Amino acid sequence: MHSSLWLSALIVLPLLGALVAMAVRRTPDAAYRVAVGVGALEVVLTLVVAVLYKSNVAGAQGYDFLSRHVVSAPLGLAYDVALDGLSLLMVVLTALVLLLSLLGGRDKRREPAFVSWLLILTSLTMGSFVAHDVLEFFVFFELTLVPCYFIISGWGAKERTRAALKFFLYTFTASAFLLIGILYMGFAYQHQHPTAALTFAYGAMAATSMSHATAVWLFVAFAVAFGAKAPVWPLHTWSPLTYAEAPTAGSIELSALLAKLGSYGLLRFAVGLLPLAQVSVRPYVLTLAVIGILYGSVLACVAADLKRFVAYSSLAQMSFITLGIMSGSTIGVTGAVLLMFNHGIITIGFFLIIGFLERRRASIQIADFAGLQGPAPVMAGLFTVAMLASIGLPGLSGFVSEYLILIGTFTTHAWWSAVAALGVLASAVYLLWAYQRVFHGRALGANATVTDASAGERWVLAPVVVLIVLLGVFPQPVLNRITPSVHTLVTQVATASVIK
Amino acid sequence: MNTVTIPSIHYLTILPVLLYFGAALVLLITSALWRRTVPMLFSTSVTVLTSVAVLVTTYFQWRGLDHAGASTTVAHAVVLDGFSVVASAVIAVSVGLAALVAHDWAVRENVRGPEYQILAMAASAGALLMTQANDLIVIFLGLEILSLGLYVLVALDRRKTESAEASLKYFVLGGFASAIFIYGAALLYGATGSTNLSTISYFLGSNVVLRPGLLVAGGALLLIGFAFKVAAVPFHMWSPDVYEGAPTPVTGFMASIVKVGAFAALVRVLISGLGTQLDTWRPILWVLVVLTTVVGAALALPQRNAKRLLAYSSINHAGFILIGVWAGTARGSAALLFYLMTYAPTVVATFAVLTVMGGLGDERHSLESYRGLARRQPWLGAALAVLLLSQLGAPLTAGFYAKYSVLAAAVDAGGSLLALIALLSAAIAASFYLRWTVVLYAEPDDELDAVRVVVPRATAIVIGAGVVLTLLFGVWPGPLVTLAQHATVYFLP
Numbered sequence: 001m002h003s004s005l006w007l008s009a010l011i012v013l014p015l016l017g018a019l020v021a022m023a024v025r026r027t028p029d030a031a032y033r034v035a036v037g038v039g040a041l042e043v044v045l046t047l048v049v050a051v052l053y054k055s056n057v058a059g060a061q062g063y064d065f066l067s068r069h070v071v072s073a074p075l076g077l078a079y080d081v082a083l084d085g086l087s088l089l090m091v092v093l094t095a096l097v098l099l100l101s102l103l104g105g106r107d108k109r110r111e112p113a114f115v116s117w118l119l120i121l122t123s124l125t126m127g128s129f130v131a132h133d134v135l136e137f138f139v140f141f142e143l144t145l146v147p148c149y150f151i152i153s154g155w156g157a158k159e160r161t162r163a164a165l166k167f168f169l170y171t172f173t174a175s176a177f178l179l180i181g182i183l184y185m186g187f188a189y190q191h192q193h194p195t196a197a198l199t200f201a202y203g204a205m206a207a208t209s210m211s212h213a214t215a216v217w218l219f220v221a222f223a224v225a226f227g228a229k230a231p232v233w234p235l236h237t238w239s240p241l242t243y244a245e246a247p248t249a250g251s252i253e254l255s256a257l258l259a260k261l262g263s264y265g266l267l268r269f270a271v272g273l274l275p276l277a278q279v280s281v282r283p284y285v286l287t288l289a290v291i292g293i294l295y296g297s298v299l300a301c302v303a304a305d306l307k308r309f310v311a312y313s314s315l316a317q318m319s320f321i322t323l324g325i326m327s328g329s330t331i332g333v334t335g336a337v338l339l340m341f342n343h344g345i346i347t348i349g350f351f352l353i354i355g356f357l358e359r360r361r362a363s364i365q366i367a368d369f370a371g372l373q374g375p376a377p378v379m380a381g382l383f384t385v386a387m388l389a390s391i392g393l394p395g396l397s398g399f400v401s402e403y404l405i406l407i408g409t410f411t412t413h414a415w416w417s418a419v420a421a422l423g424v425l426a427s428a429v430y431l432l433w434a435y436q437r438v439f440h441g442r443a444l445g446a447n448a449t450v451t452d453a454s455a456g457e458r459w460v461l462a463p464v465v466v467l468i469v470l471l472g473v474f475p476q477p478v479l480n481r482i483t484p485s486v487h488t489l490v491t492q493v494a495t496a497s498v499i500k
Numbered sequence: 501m502n503t504v505t506i507p508s509i510h511y512l513t514i515l516p517v518l519l520y521f522g523a524a525l526v527l528l529i530t531s532a533l534w535r536r537t538v539p540m541l542f543s544t545s546v547t548v549l550t551s552v553a554v555l556v557t558t559y560f561q562w563r564g565l566d567h568a569g570a571s572t573t574v575a576h577a578v579v580l581d582g583f584s585v586v587a588s589a590v591i592a593v594s595v596g597l598a599a600l601v602a603h604d605w606a607v608r609e610n611v612r613g614p615e616y617q618i619l620a621m622a623a624s625a626g627a628l629l630m631t632q633a634n635d636l637i638v639i640f641l642g643l644e645i646l647s648l649g650l651y652v653l654v655a656l657d658r659r660k661t662e663s664a665e666a667s668l669k670y671f672v673l674g675g676f677a678s679a680i681f682i683y684g685a686a687l688l689y690g691a692t693g694s695t696n697l698s699t700i701s702y703f704l705g706s707n708v709v710l711r712p713g714l715l716v717a718g719g720a721l722l723l724i725g726f727a728f729k730v731a732a733v734p735f736h737m738w739s740p741d742v743y744e745g746a747p748t749p750v751t752g753f754m755a756s757i758v759k760v761g762a763f764a765a766l767v768r769v770l771i772s773g774l775g776t777q778l779d780t781w782r783p784i785l786w787v788l789v790v791l792t793t794v795v796g797a798a799l800a801l802p803q804r805n806a807k808r809l810l811a812y813s814s815i816n817h818a819g820f821i822l823i824g825v826w827a828g829t830a831r832g833s834a835a836l837l838f839y840l841m842t843y844a845p846t847v848v849a850t851f852a853v854l855t856v857m858g859g860l861g862d863e864r865h866s867l868e869s870y871r872g873l874a875r876r877q878p879w880l881g882a883a884l885a886v887l888l889l890s891q892l893g894a895p896l897t898a899g900f901y902a903k904y905s906v907l908a909a910a911v912d913a914g915g916s917l918l919a920l921i922a923l924l925s926a927a928i929a930a931s932f933y934l935r936w937t938v939v940l941y942a943e944p945d946d947e948l949d950a951v952r953v954v955v956p957r958a959t960a961i962v963i964g965a966g967v968v969l970t971l972l973f974g975v976w977p978g979p980l981v982t983l984a985q986h987a988t989v990y991f992l993p
Contacts, residue, residue: 072978074834074985075901075908139895146894153938161938165931172930176923179904183911183919190912198908 001057004067006049007081007130010091013045014038014098014123018116025112032106035115039099042122046095053088055484062485066132068201076186076198080133085485089341089478090129090264096463097257097348098122104352104460105249107155114155114249121147121253128261134182134269135200138175141261145171148250148258155247163245167254170228170238178225178265181218185273188214205273206492212276219277222270223285229262230318232285233292240303243311244364248355251307255314255351256344263321263340267333267489271325275493278326285326286409286416292319294419297426301433305364306354309434310347313390316423317343323420324405330483330490332408337482339401342389342471346398349386349464353379356457357438360450366434371443376452380439382461387431389468392424397471507575512561513632514578516554516588520595520625523550524618531614543614544603544958547621551596554628558589576696577635579768582987586837587631587764594756594844595624597962601852602749604956608860609657609747616656620753623649627761634772636685636695636722639765643681643729646761647674650754654746657862666745673738677728684721691715697773704776712780719774719781723788726769729762730818731811733791743811744865748858751807752851755814756844763821763840767833770825778828785826786918792819793925800932806854806865809932810847813891816929817843820906823922827909830988835905838984842890842898842973849966850887852959853880859953867936872944876952881940883967890970892933893926897974905981 017038024030049065057064063082071077083091098118107114124147127140145168153164186200189208196204210218228235239259243251271278296316303309321343324336356379357372358364373380389396392403402424409417443450453461471478511518527546531538562585570581602616626645633639651674655667689695691714692703709715724735731739743751770781796815803809821843824836857873858864874881890899903926910919955963973980 071976072981074981075905075977077977139900143895146889149934150941154941164938165934168934169927169931173924173927176920176927179907179923180911180916180920183908184916187908187912 002052002054002065004065004081006045006052007065007083010042010045010049010095010126010130011123013042014119014126018119018123021112021116021119029111031112031115032102035119036099036102038119039095039102039122042095043092043099046092049083050088050092050481053083053085053481055085055481062488063132065130068132070197073197076135076200078133078136078199078201080136080201081130082132082202083130085482086264086268086337086489087129088481089337090260091126093260093341093344094122094125094129094257097252097344100348100352100460100463101249101252104348104457105247105252105355107247107249109155114151117147117151117154118249118253121151125257125261129264132202133200134185134202134205134273137265137269138179138182141178141265142172142175144258144261148254151250151253152242152246156245156250157247158245159241160245163242166238167242170235174225174228174235177221181221181225184218185210202273212280215274215277216280219270219274219281222274223266223281226262226265226270227288230259230266230322231262231315232322233288233295233315233319236292236296236315239315240308240311243314244305244307248351248358251310252348252351255310256347259314259318260340260344263318263325263336266322267325267336271493272489275495278493279328282326282328283413286323286413289319289322289326290416290419290423292316292322293423294426297423297430300430304366306357306366306434306438307351307364309366309430310350310354313427313430314343314347316427317390320402320405320420320423323409323416327405327409328412328490328493329408330487331404331411333486333490334479334483335401335404335406335408337486338471338475338478339398339405341478342397342401342468345464345467345471346386346390349382349461349468350390352457352461352464353383353386356453357450361446366437369438370447371439371441372447372450373439374443375448375450378458379453382453382458382465383435383439385465385468387435389472391428391431395469395472397468397475399472400475508573510571510573510580512557512564513571513573513580515557515561516592517625517628517632519550519554519557520621520628523547524621524625527614527618527621531618537612538614540603540606540612540614543617544599547599547617548596550621551592551599554592555589555596558585558592561585561588572634572698576698577638578629578632579634580632582989583764583767583833583837584632586983586987587760587840588628590760590841590844591624591627591631591757594753594760594848595620597845597848597852597965598749598753598756600958600962601752601848601855604959605747605749605855605862607956609862611656616653616750619649619653619656623647623653623753624757627757630761631764633765633768634697636688636697636769639769640678640682640685642761642765643725644678646758647678647729650674650750650758653750653753654742656750657747660745660862662745663747666742669738669745670742673728677725677735680721680728681725684718684723684725687714687718687721689718691718697768700773701775704774715777716780719777720784722769723781723784726762726766727788730759730766730821731815732788732818732822733795733815736792736796736815739815740808740811743814744805744807748807748851748855748862748865751810752848752855755810755847755851759814759818759821760840760844763825763836767825767836771828771833775828782826782828785822786915789819789822789826789918790921792816792822793922794819794928797925797928800929803932804867806857806867806870806936809867809936810850810854813929813932814847816925817891819925820903820922823906823910823915823918826915826918827906827913829909829913830985831912832906832909834981834984834988835909837987838905838981839902841980841984842902842970845966845969846887846890846899849963849970850884850891852962852966853884853887856880856953856955856959856963859951867939870936870939871942872940874940875944877955880953880955880963883963885937885940886967886970888933888937890974892930895974896971898970898972898977898980900974901977901981
């Protein structure tokens with residue numbers, strides 16, 4: 001087993017970076033350079049962790065880097081970190097999102113504060129993904145709202161205040177259910193083990209026995225909190241406004257990363273801790289996911305601006321993830337975990353390109369664009385790669401994950417899978433149509449003079465394209481790392497369904 | 501031949517009360533003998549030093565508890581236990597901080613004279629008495645001493661009619677509540693044969709009350725009296741007007757000290773005295789909590805005046821603190837104490853910022869006047885933002901653990917639904933705290949209107965202390981939580 005200091009470093013480093021960035025705020029550009037440096041270091045660190053990670057540490061059930069320190073026994077508060085295949089991908093994604101959104105979404109208004117908030121957000125997201133204690137996860141999860149709120153309300157577009165408030169209230173309200181659910185589980189455990197101190201450790205929570213009805217209630221409470229974050233239809237209504245109003249870096253953080261907190265939480269805490277209930281509510285959540293896929297696809301067709309377009313297509317993609325998570329098969333869950341990462345990467349690509357277009361034309365309305373292919377062929381090409389990956393073209397990353405999800409779901413719930421497959425078709429429709437409207441046709445007026453992607457912009461998008469292709473043709477090393485953890489999780493669910 | 505037997509008195513037990521009373525008297529007499537007005541510096545120093553002395557006394561009381569455990573004195577009417585000691589310490593800290601704010605306010609407003617400090621110390625003596633009372637009569641005494649001081653304090657700004665109006669309103673309604681309280685005490689005496697909480701508890705534990713009408717009526721009236729003092733819905737009507745009309749430092753004093761005193765006494769009456777009747781009063785409190793949290797948060801939404809908004813926010817907080825009482829367990833009482841420990845300094849510091857922002861005449865309290873504050877004065881703006889986030893219950897501030905611990909106590913006692921409703925009300929409350937925070941960081945509309953406010957040194961210390969405590973215990977709540985838990989272990993049964 002490796003030292004947990006690696007994980008603690010991942011959390012602490014961005015915080016230190018934020019402090020340094022604020023300390024050097026008087027020097028122009030210094031804060032930005034500090035942030036980019038920290039971002040690069042963070043990416044390197046996560047890659048080291050990814051290489052070091054061993055899925056077969058004895059008695060750790062696929063976890064590595066474990067360590068637990070009780071902070072306050074009466075409160076049941078502990079600092080407890082661990083990493084398994086599920087968290088591993090998310091941790092890498094977190095670092096990548098930070099670096100790429102800094103490089104591609106630079107915002108020079110009050111920059112030191114902006115990069116500090118981004119760094120703080122990264123630290124908290126890292127904390128959420130490596131937390132191995134339910135209460136600790138909640139604290140990190142809840143805290144991510146604060147930097148998000150300030151990023152949106154401080155640097156967003158015209159309606160930023162309303163968007164930020166809506167986002168905050170939505171998640172804050174939904175997470176009330178989560179906190180009460182967590183407390184309920186903790187005290188259920190304590191009442192069963194009167195001699196033990198109050199604890200919210202993941203292992204203890206998993207060992208809590210409860211009646212089936214209670215488990216279903218808890219599952220619903222968890223699903224509300226995570227469903228609002230993911231988002232799952234019908235709890236998605238905050239996302240189009242928020243994505244559209246947030247600054248580029250904020251949109252990337254929200255859709256590529258923080259949405260994954262929702263699906264990660266659903267998988268890790270709802271499915272992982274309440275396998276029995278998962279079996280019972282599965283048909284309902286699967287139905288919601290299928291509705292989300294179709295609903296998101298239809299609205300993506302009619303979205304008027306590019307950010308809302310990505311918001312709705314994300315809803316469809318996130319619903320695919322929910323479908324895989326709830327499928328109850330190893331293949332489906334593996335696909336979902338992979339899609340969480342792939343969708344993150346693809347969305348970074350989309351929002352970066354939208355941000356670049358916004359810089360040039362000061363607009364994100366689809367109607368304002370036409371024929372950009374002529375003046376900006378490289379940009380069009382890069383958009384095409386992200387688009388094709390999102391559609392699920394074989395050979396690109398989206399294909400592997402969507403394919404696994406559909407197959408996995410088909411083995412357990414064939415009908416849902418069949419309807420969801422329509423979503424793949426629909427994604428081709430809305431993506432290609434959007435591409436046509438923006439890049440095809442004749443470029444007139446301001447569109448004719450749009451400059452192509454600069455060298456800097458190309459370099460920012462290069463890792464995105466590389467990852468899309470790499471994970472499309474050679475996903476095996478990544479799959480090898482997630483499968484053992486997924487298998488442990490799904491076995492629980494399978495055992496539960498046998499018991500039932 | 502009638503003889504009056506004087507009960508034995510353990511002076512260390514009532515030393516905090518005596519200190520405040522004594523200091524108030526000394527200051528009163530000095531101000532009468534002094535040729536001119538007593539210098540402000542002198543009267544403020546007396547209050548601050550007395551508060552420090554009380555704090556030191558509570559330390560020795562706490563040390564004594566380790567050896568001797570909880571005890572009573574003055575014919576079992578006054579208690580010395582962990583709960584009272586910690587609550588007294590919280591009061592002492594709040595009085596000291598509030599005195600500093602009031603000092604700067606009085607200098608600015610040119611309200612020279614020791615009145616504030618005398619009245620504040622006398623009122624605090626009443627609050628301390630409430631935390632230590634083990635007898636309904638003593639609670640009533642404490643309540644009246646506290647309230648009488650406050651009635652005058654609220655009217656301290658003689659040049660403003662709102663101040664007098666608020667005082668009158670508070671006085672009339674407060675008198676009414678006191679009458680209800682003492683009537684409840686009388687009925688309870690009728691039902692149980694004693695006003696002493698230990699005796700009441702013993703009586704109820706060893707007898708079956710066949711016709712509990714008198715008992716229930718007495719308990720209900722007591723509860724109404726308390727609900728009025730802590731401004732629980734539907735007995736909250738006075739609080740926005742009084743909070744708004746009173747001079748801002750007085751509002752801060754009220755918001756912290758009254759809550760500590762009243763809640764400490766409420767815990768003692770319900771848990772220590774009427775603990776056997778848990779099943780009767782719990783449903784009533786349940787409704788009270790739901791109303792107080794939800795109505796408090798909802799009515800705060802349309803407010804445009806910072807003081808009124810904080811009045812409703814403090815109603816919401818009162819609802820949360822009541823949850824600790826509702827739980828009826830040691831965990832609940834500890835959580836309540838922890839809530840008070842973190843809430844009192846936060847709210848004093850928040851009103852310190854409001855006092856500063858109020859400007860000459862104490863009148864600029866519209867939320868609009870806060871626009872762009874954090875841009876003009878980053879430290880003051882950030883301090884207010886932290887204090888607001890703590891009241892919102894954001895993690896890494898003490899307010900989060902305060903809310904967390906009462907909710908945990910509720911869930912532990914089987915009140916998951918109650919906890920959920922309260923937490924959803926916190927989500928409503930979050931929207932107005934956040935709106936205010938955003939205003940702080942917004943672009944100022946009109947540069948001409950945006951004046952930099954002067955933060956006097958003493959007030960700056962108070963604001964700084966509030967922020968530091970909020971963040972320190974937000975990151976490291978362990979010691980305070982343990983203290984609250986130990987305090988409840990020493991609770992007099």
